[in-house]
Amino acid sequence: MNYKEEFYGFYREPFNKENMTSENTIIVFDTNSLLNVFRFTPEASKEYFEIIQSIQDKIYIPYLVALEFHFHKSEALLLNEVNVTKFKNNFSKNWNKVKSEAAKTLFSGLSYRNDKDNKELITYLSDLLNSKELDIENKLVEKISSISKNQTNIFNALVEIIQSKTGERYEQNTIINIEKEGDERYKNEIPPGFNDANKKLSRSYNGIKYQQKFGDLIIWKDIIIKAKEDKIKNVIFVTSDGKRDSKTDLNHKVCVGKDGNGKEKYQIIGPRIELIEEMKNETGADFYLMDELEFMKHFSQEEVPSRVFKSISDTLLDFAKIVSTSLNNDDVVKPFVRASSQSVNNRPSVIKRRKVTDISELLKIVENDYEISDVIEEYLKTELPNMDFENKYGDLGWGEFEYVTITEVEIEKYTFEDDFYEIKCIASIDVNIDFNIVTKNPFYEEPEDPEFEYESSEIDGTFEISFIYDLDYDTFDDIEIIDFYI
Template identity: 30%
Template sequence: MKNIFRGFYSASQQELGNLWKDDKTLFVFDANVLLNLYGYALQTRNDFFKILKSIEGQIWIPYHAGLEYQKRRLEVIKNEKSIFSEIDRNLDKVQNVFKSDFEQLALKRRFPKLAENTERLEKEISRSIASYRKSVAHWNSEQPCVRSHDSIRDDLNSLFEGKVGEKPKSQEWLDNLYKEGAERFRNRIPPGFKDASKAKKEEDTHFFYDGLNYERQFGDLIIWKQIIQKSKEKDIASVIFVTDDAKDDWWYKIHSNGNKVIGPLAEIQAEIFGESDISAFHMYSTSMFMKDSESYLSVEVDENSIIDARASHSKPRHKYRADNLNQLRDSQNFIVNEYLKKHESSFGKLSEIMSQNRFPDDLEKFRNLEYMKNHLPTHFDEYKNLSNKASVEAYKYWLDKYNTIFDENNMSTYSDIIRKYENVGSPSEIQRLFDNLDASKNEESDEN
C-alpha cells in the first residue's frame, strides 16, 4: 500500500538519519532561506554556514531561486536596516509619554510627592533607554546596508559556485509553464496557487532578466519544476528541500491543539516521485534544518540560532521585530496610564488619613517609602507589580499598626525605638521596627 500512496508518507526519524548520511542526497535551498540570512544574528549566520560547509558537496539551488535572491537582496537589506530607525522612533515615543501625557496631569500641583517619584522614574527610564540605544547602535553597525560590502553574498557565492541550476531553455518553455500554472491554480494544485493574487496587482506582476519574461505569481512553480528536473539525474537518490515559505500550498497542516505541520503536501510528493526515480523527498524550514543537522551531522548549533531562525520562519523578520517593539511600547503606555488612574484617588484619600495622624513626621517617612521613593524599578513589569501594592488596602496594615502606637502605654517605648530607626529605608527595616515594639510589649507583660 505504501508504494502505491507514497505521497502520504513522511520520512521516519531513522529514514531521515539515513538521508543526511547518504552522499546521494541533494539539499536544495529556496530563495527565502538565503534572504533571511540578512535578518539573523551573527551567531545564527555562522551556524548556518557551518552546516552548509559540512554538506558542501551536496547543496544546490534552482536557477529561479538564485535569480529571486539577487533581485530581492537589496530590498531585504533595506527593510532589515530600517528596523533600527523604527526602534529609535519607538524609544522616542516612550520618552514622550513623560513630556506629554504626564504633564497634562499636573502632578506637581496636585500630588507633589508623586511628581517627584515620576521624575525619578523618567530618569531611570531615560538611563535604560540610553543604554539600550548603545546596544542598538552596535547591532546596527553589524547589519549590512545597501551600499556596504556584502559578506553574506560572498559566502553564498563561494558555497554555491557551480551548484546553481540552468536557466529556462526559452521563453516558449516559460510561456507553456504559465499556461499549465493557470490551470493548476484553478484546480488548486500545489505548489504556488496561493500566489495567484500577485497577478492582480497593478505593479510588479512580472520582470525581465537576460531576455526572458518572468511572471511573479508562477515563481514557486518555476522553482518546483526545476527541482523535479534536477531530481531526474542518475546520481541523485533523495531530495531535501529547505524553504521558509510556510503557506498551505507547500505544507500539510492540521489543527490539533494548535496548528501542526505534518510535512510536504501529498500532491507535491506524488508529483516528484512520479516524474523521477528518487526514493525519498523531505522538506524543512531553516530552523528545523538547523536542528536536525545537529542530530544527524553532529554539528554544534547554538540553541539561540534555532530560535532566531524559527522567528523568521513564522513571519518576515523585520515585521516580527517591529510588532514586538510596538507591543512593548503599547504595554508600557498602558501600565503607566493605568497606574496613574488607579492611584490618583487613592493618594488623595491616603493624604487625608495621614494629615489626621499624631505622628506626621514619621508617617511622612512611611509615605515616601510606600511611594517607592527608593525602589523605583528599571523595568515596567516590576513597576506594575509594585504599583499594584500601592493601594489604600495595602496601606491599611501599616496604618493599623500605627494605631497600636497611639496607646499611651506604648508611647515611651515607641519613642525609644523610632530614634533607632531614624533612617528607615526599606519595608524589611520597618517590619523590624514593629517586631521590636511587639517584643518590648511582651517583655513588659512578662515582668508584670
C-alpha cells in the same frame, strides 16, 4: 496489491540523513530561506549560516530562486547600511531623554534635606553624561557597525557558496510551457503554487519573462529536472512558506482543534502527497519538506542553543502571521511586512494588518496626509512672493498663497529601513495652487485708495519630495522638498 508500492506517499520512511551523500542528495533553499540569513538575530544568523556552510556540497539553487534573491537582497542589506545613520539620528534626538530617565531611576528612592540636593545630583549626573556623550555615541556606533559589517560578510560568503550551486537560466519556451501546464494544474488545485493563482504581476530579466503566480511551479519543475539529470535519490526543500494557515499547496495539514479565540488550529503532517508522488514518479527520488528550524535540527553538527531555536521560531511565526494578511501582494518576498520584531532591534512586535501593504495604498495616504500638505503649504507661503511674475505684471507683482490641492502622487523610488518598519520614498506630487497675484495700485494717491490690487489666479505645479513612512504607526517623518517646478 502491495500497499507500500501502490500508496508510496503514505508509507514513506521517516527522514534519515545517514545515507545521504552529495552524490545522491540535493538540498534546495527557497528565496526566503536564503534571505532569512539577514532577518534572524545575529547569533541565530551565524548558527544558521554555519550549518549552510557545512552542507554546501549538497546545495542546489533553482535559477528563479537566485533571481528573486537578487531582486530582494538590496532590501535586506539596506537594513545594515542605514543602521548607523538611523542610530545617530535617534541618539541626538533622545540623549536628553536618556539622561532624564537615568536620573529618575537612580535617584528616585533617595531622601534629601530639601529639593536642592536632588537638583544638584541631577545636574551632576547630566554634566557627567554630557562629558561622556561623544565617547558613548562612538562606542555604540562602532558596535552597530561591527554587526552590520558581519552581516555584509555573511552575505558575501553566502553568495560565494550559492553562485556555484545555481541552475542554468531558463529558455523562454520552457517558461511558456510550464505556465500553460500551470493553468491546468491550478484549475485542479494540483500543487505547488495554486494558492498564488490570483497574482497578477509578471517579471522580466535578461531576455526571460514569467508570471509571478507560476513562480513556485517553475521552481518545482527546475528541481525535478535537476533530480532526474543527476539521478538524485533524496530531495530536501527548505522553506517556511507553508507555515501560514492559508497556504495549502505545500504541506498536508490536519485540524487538531481550536484556539482560545475559536480559530481552527492545524498541524503539519508532511508535504502534500501529490508532491511526494510526483517527485517519486518523475525522478525516483524521495521528497522532504522542512522549514529552517527542522533543517538546523537535522544538519547541525553540534547542539544548537535553545535561545537560538526560540528566536528563529518566533521569527518564522511572526512572518507567517503577517504574510497571511497580505496575500494580495504579488511579490515572492513581502516587502511591506516586517520579517521579525527581533531581526535587528528590540522594538515591540506589532502583529497587525498594516494600512499599507503595497505602493498603491501608500499613494492614497500621501495624497490625503495633512503633514505633507502642511510642508507644501509652508513652502508656497514662503516662495510664492518671490516667484517671477514679470512677464505679465512687470517687476511689481508677487504671489500670495491661498490654497493647494494635491491632484496626483507617484512614488518614484523607495527603499526599506529599520528592519522593514519604515519605507523611505521619493515622490512626485502634482498640485493645483490657488493664489492671489498682488500688485501695487498705480493710481494710489490718497489713504482711502487701495494701495494694492489682488487678482485671483491658479497654476499647476509638481513637487519632488522625500519622506520616511512608518508602516506600523502610519506616520510620516523627515519630509523634505527636493524640488518644485511649474
